[in-house]
Amino acid sequence: MSNTESNSVAGMSMGDGARPRNLAKGLRTREILQQVSLLLVWVIVVIVFGILRPDTFLTVGNFSAVFGTNATLAVLALALIVVLRAGDYDLSLAAVMTTCSVTLGALNVEHHVSLLWAIVVSLLMGVALGALNGFIVVVVGIDSFIATLGMGTVLGGVALWFSGQQQIVGVSDHLVNWVIVKQIFGIPISFYYAIAIGLIIFYIFRYTAIGRRLLFVGKNREVSRLSGIHVKRVRFGAFVVAGFIAAIAALLYTGSSGTADPTSGISYLLPAYAAAFLGATCIEVGGFNPIGTLIAVYFLVTGVSGLAIMGVQNYVQNIFYGAVLIVAVAGSQAFARSRSRVVSD
Amino acid sequence: MIPDVEISHVSKRFGAVVALDDAHITLRSGEVRALVGANGSGKSTLVKILSGFHRPDSGVMKIGDIEADLSDDWRHGEHWQVGTVHQDLGLIAGVSVVENFLLPELAVGHAGSVKLNWHKLRSSVASHLSRFDVDPSLVRRKIDECPRVTQAVIALARAVWILEGGFAKGTAEGITADHQRPATLILDEITAFLSLDEVARLREVIRSVAASGHSVLLVSHDLDEVLSFADEITVFRDGRVVAERQVSDVKKAELFSVISGISMEETQDVTSGGPTRSRDNVSIGVKELRAAEGAVGPLSFDIAAGEVLGITGLLGSGFEHVPYALFGADPTATGTLTINGTAYDLSHASPSRSIAHGVALVPGDRGTQGLWVDMTIAENLSASDGSLSLHPWVQARAPMWRRGDDIVDEYAIKAPSSKSKIVELSGGNAQRVLMAKWLAVDLDFLLLDEPVRGVDVGARLQIGEMILERARGGLSVVCATSDHEFLSQVAHRVLVFANGELSFELHPKGGAGFVAKDDIVWSCQAKEDSSNASIAR
Known part of the structure; x- marks a missing residue:
C-alpha cells in the first residue's frame, strides 16, 4: 500500500490540482461506467440467453427460480464481505452455515425441539463459531487465511458428526413456508430477506461510525491503531457478525428444501468468494460492498441458469464460478493499475 | 577521454500535469552533480528518465559526436551506462x-x-x-x-x-x-538515517567513484550535504531548471530561496520571533519513562503549555521511540504521564485512551502509519473527528465532505477537493493532510515523529508555522526528528539523546526564539566523539 504511494507519486504533484474540466468530466464518466459495468454485463447476459432460448430462459418461472432459490448464496456472500471489509479472510463460512443448518435439523427433527428454539440455538451457534474464529485470529494471532481454512475443515467434520453422516429430512414446514413457498410478486420471500440484509449492511457500511471503522481497519491496521481505533475489537466483531449472518444463510439453506444436508453446503464457499470479489469491481469500486455483491450473485446464478438451459453439463458450474473468481480479481487489479496510472498522470 | 553526456530539451507530461518542461542536465566524467528541488519539482521524473524507467515526450541526448532522440532511444544502453541506488538500497x-x-x-x-x-x-x-x-x-x-x-x-x-x-x-x-563509454551513478537520497560521520564516510566513497572516471548524480533534500558532496548543483522548480551553480559560488540561503521560490526575507520571518515563555507554566509531566523494551530510559522531563520541545539524537540513540511510548503505542513502555494535573500510567496506555485524554501522535511514516493512502482526504480526516463517536448510528456523508473541504482550504492543501485520494497528492500535501488530521481537533498534547520527512522546502515552512500556531494557542508539543534544521525553526527547547538516555538539554541563546542548529548538531555528535561530554560549550 505504501509502495503505491512512493512509486506512483514520487516527485509528482498534481500541480495546482486544476485538471482541465473536460478531462475531469471524462474521468467522472469513466468512474460511473465502472460502477455500473457489472449491471450492464448482467443485462447483456440476460439478452444473449434470451435470444438463444427465448421459450425457456425468458419465462416468469425461470426468473422466479433464479431470484428465489439463490438467496442462500446471496446471504452467505454478504456474511463474507463483512470479514473481507475488515481485511481478513474467512474460509470457514460455508462450513459454519452447514454446521448451523445441521444443528437446526438435528434439534428440530431428531430431538423434537420447537422450530423457534431450534432457530435461536442455530443462530447462537453461528455467533459462537464466529467468535471462535475471531478468537483464533485476533487473540491467538493466527493468520486468518490459515485459521479459517482449518476451522472450515474441522466444522465440515462436526457437521457430519452432528448429522450422523446423512441428510436430516423433514424440518418443520413453517420454515419451508417462510423461506420458499410464500411469494411476493411471484418471487419466493427468501429473495427479499437477502435484499433486506444487503440494505442493512449497506447502511452500516456507509452511514455508521462502525462501518467507517470497519473500512479503516480493512484498509490499514496500523494507521487505524494509531488513530485510536480498537482494531482487535473491530476485527473480532466482524467475525462474529459474519458468523451470525452465515447462520441466517443456514436458515434459508435448510428452509429451501426442508432438509439439512451435511455435505452440499461446503460448495457455496467458492461462489460466495466469486460474488464478493466480483462485487468489489462495481458500485463502490475497489471495496467489498453489499450492493455490488448482490448484483454479482445474481449475475453469477443467471449465467449458471442460462448455461443449464442451454443444456450444458453441471460440472460447468464449477468451471464458471472458479473462472469468474480469477477474472474478477485479475480485472480489479488491472483496473487498480490503470487508475494509479491516471493518478501519476 | 570520456565524453560528457549532455541531456537537453527533456519534457514529460503525465496527463494534464507537466512534470518536466524543457529540462537539461550535463554529466561530466569525474564530477559530482547534485540535483535539488522541492517535491514535485520534477527531479524524480528526471531521475526516472535517466535510468530508463520513464520514456520522455521529447529530449535530446548528446554524447561526444553521437546525438540521439531520447524519446526514441530512451533506454540508451549502448552509448551510456546508468546505475541507480535508491534510498531503500535494494538489498x-x-x-x-x-x-x-x-x-x-x-x-x-x-x-x-x-x-x-x-x-x-x-x-x-x-x-x-x-x-x-x-x-x-x-x-x-x-x-x-x-x-x-x-x-x-x-x-x-x-x-x-x-x-x-x-x-x-x-x-x-x-x-x-x-x-x-560514459557511466553515471545516480544516488537518490541514500544518506537518510546516517550520522554525520557516516555521511562523511560516504562522501569519500562518492568522491572516489567520481575520481575513477564516472559521473555521479546526487539527489538530496539536505542542502548541507549537497554543499559538501557536490561540484555542481542543478536546481529544479516546477519542472524547469531554475539554477545551475558551482558549489564554490553558492550560499545555502540562496539555494533555499531558489528551491522554494520564496524570497530570502520571507525565509527569515519563519525562523525568527518565537514567543517568550515562562517555564513555570508546566502542563505535561513525564516521569520514569522507559520504552522500546528497556532500550530507552529512564527519563523524566516536563513541558510547558505552548512549548515545542524538540527531541533528537543520532540514529539508534532511541529518541525516535519517545513519541510512541508517550502515546501508548509501545506496549513495552512504562512510566507516568501527567496531563494538566491528572497522572496516567503508561504501562496501561493505548492509542485510543491517549486520544480520549487529548493526546495525539503524528507518526513518522505517512504511508504505513499515518494515512489510509487509497482513501480520500475527507475520510482520512474523519478518523480524528470526534463526531464518529458522538453519533455511532448516523453518519451523514455531506458534513464529512464539507469539513474535509474546509480543512483543505484552511491548511492550503493542493487538491481539487477533499474527495481526492491521498495517493494523488505530493508528499508535502499528504503531510499537510496528516498534520491537519490532528491539528484540526482539540488537543492538550501533540506528539510528532519526523513531521517533515521527505517534504519540500515550502511545505516545511508551512508545517513549522502550523505547529507554532497551535503552540501559541497553548498546545504542548513534542517534536522528535533528526532534521536539525527544522528543529532550529520550531523548538523552544531541545533534548538530545545518546544511548537511550538524555545527554543534553539545549535552550535558545542570546534572546533567540529557538535553539540554534549548530548547538543541536554539536550536541548530537559530542557524545559519539568522546566520553567527556560536557554541557559547557
Whole structure:
C-alpha cells in the first residue's frame, strides 16, 4: 500500500490540482461506467440467453427460480464481505452455515425441539463459531487465511458428526413456508430477506461510525491503531457478525428444501468468494460492498441458469464460478493499475 | 577521454500535469552533480528518465559526436551506462553480502554458468569491495549484520560493479572502467538515517567513484550535504531548471530561496520571533519513562503549555521511540504521564485512551502509519473527528465532505477537493493532510515523529508555522526528528539523546526564539566523539 504511494507519486504533484474540466468530466464518466459495468454485463447476459432460448430462459418461472432459490448464496456472500471489509479472510463460512443448518435439523427433527428454539440455538451457534474464529485470529494471532481454512475443515467434520453422516429430512414446514413457498410478486420471500440484509449492511457500511471503522481497519491496521481505533475489537466483531449472518444463510439453506444436508453446503464457499470479489469491481469500486455483491450473485446464478438451459453439463458450474473468481480479481487489479496510472498522470 | 553526456530539451507530461518542461542536465566524467528541488519539482521524473524507467515526450541526448532522440532511444544502453541506488538500497535482509551483490546479475542469469562458482564469486566481490574500504571478510556475512553505512557503501559498490561490466568483466580482465563509454551513478537520497560521520564516510566513497572516471548524480533534500558532496548543483522548480551553480559560488540561503521560490526575507520571518515563555507554566509531566523494551530510559522531563520541545539524537540513540511510548503505542513502555494535573500510567496506555485524554501522535511514516493512502482526504480526516463517536448510528456523508473541504482550504492543501485520494497528492500535501488530521481537533498534547520527512522546502515552512500556531494557542508539543534544521525553526527547547538516555538539554541563546542548529548538531555528535561530554560549550 505504501509502495503505491512512493512509486506512483514520487516527485509528482498534481500541480495546482486544476485538471482541465473536460478531462475531469471524462474521468467522472469513466468512474460511473465502472460502477455500473457489472449491471450492464448482467443485462447483456440476460439478452444473449434470451435470444438463444427465448421459450425457456425468458419465462416468469425461470426468473422466479433464479431470484428465489439463490438467496442462500446471496446471504452467505454478504456474511463474507463483512470479514473481507475488515481485511481478513474467512474460509470457514460455508462450513459454519452447514454446521448451523445441521444443528437446526438435528434439534428440530431428531430431538423434537420447537422450530423457534431450534432457530435461536442455530443462530447462537453461528455467533459462537464466529467468535471462535475471531478468537483464533485476533487473540491467538493466527493468520486468518490459515485459521479459517482449518476451522472450515474441522466444522465440515462436526457437521457430519452432528448429522450422523446423512441428510436430516423433514424440518418443520413453517420454515419451508417462510423461506420458499410464500411469494411476493411471484418471487419466493427468501429473495427479499437477502435484499433486506444487503440494505442493512449497506447502511452500516456507509452511514455508521462502525462501518467507517470497519473500512479503516480493512484498509490499514496500523494507521487505524494509531488513530485510536480498537482494531482487535473491530476485527473480532466482524467475525462474529459474519458468523451470525452465515447462520441466517443456514436458515434459508435448510428452509429451501426442508432438509439439512451435511455435505452440499461446503460448495457455496467458492461462489460466495466469486460474488464478493466480483462485487468489489462495481458500485463502490475497489471495496467489498453489499450492493455490488448482490448484483454479482445474481449475475453469477443467471449465467449458471442460462448455461443449464442451454443444456450444458453441471460440472460447468464449477468451471464458471472458479473462472469468474480469477477474472474478477485479475480485472480489479488491472483496473487498480490503470487508475494509479491516471493518478501519476 | 570520456565524453560528457549532455541531456537537453527533456519534457514529460503525465496527463494534464507537466512534470518536466524543457529540462537539461550535463554529466561530466569525474564530477559530482547534485540535483535539488522541492517535491514535485520534477527531479524524480528526471531521475526516472535517466535510468530508463520513464520514456520522455521529447529530449535530446548528446554524447561526444553521437546525438540521439531520447524519446526514441530512451533506454540508451549502448552509448551510456546508468546505475541507480535508491534510498531503500535494494538489498535483501537475511541474505549474504555476496548474494546481495550478485542479485542484479543472478536475476537475469549473467553470473556465469548454471552452477555458481561461489569461491570465485566471493573472491572477486571481496576484491571489488576492498576498493571501497569495505572489509572483504564481510562477504559471507548477512547484509543486515552490517551497519547501515556499510550497507549503503555496498549498494553503491554494487551499482559501480554493474556499471563496470559486472561479473563477466570481473573474471575476464580484472575490474577496469570502460574508458570509451560514459557511466553515471545516480544516488537518490541514500544518506537518510546516517550520522554525520557516516555521511562523511560516504562522501569519500562518492568522491572516489567520481575520481575513477564516472559521473555521479546526487539527489538530496539536505542542502548541507549537497554543499559538501557536490561540484555542481542543478536546481529544479516546477519542472524547469531554475539554477545551475558551482558549489564554490553558492550560499545555502540562496539555494533555499531558489528551491522554494520564496524570497530570502520571507525565509527569515519563519525562523525568527518565537514567543517568550515562562517555564513555570508546566502542563505535561513525564516521569520514569522507559520504552522500546528497556532500550530507552529512564527519563523524566516536563513541558510547558505552548512549548515545542524538540527531541533528537543520532540514529539508534532511541529518541525516535519517545513519541510512541508517550502515546501508548509501545506496549513495552512504562512510566507516568501527567496531563494538566491528572497522572496516567503508561504501562496501561493505548492509542485510543491517549486520544480520549487529548493526546495525539503524528507518526513518522505517512504511508504505513499515518494515512489510509487509497482513501480520500475527507475520510482520512474523519478518523480524528470526534463526531464518529458522538453519533455511532448516523453518519451523514455531506458534513464529512464539507469539513474535509474546509480543512483543505484552511491548511492550503493542493487538491481539487477533499474527495481526492491521498495517493494523488505530493508528499508535502499528504503531510499537510496528516498534520491537519490532528491539528484540526482539540488537543492538550501533540506528539510528532519526523513531521517533515521527505517534504519540500515550502511545505516545511508551512508545517513549522502550523505547529507554532497551535503552540501559541497553548498546545504542548513534542517534536522528535533528526532534521536539525527544522528543529532550529520550531523548538523552544531541545533534548538530545545518546544511548537511550538524555545527554543534553539545549535552550535558545542570546534572546533567540529557538535553539540554534549548530548547538543541536554539536550536541548530537559530542557524545559519539568522546566520553567527556560536557554541557559547557
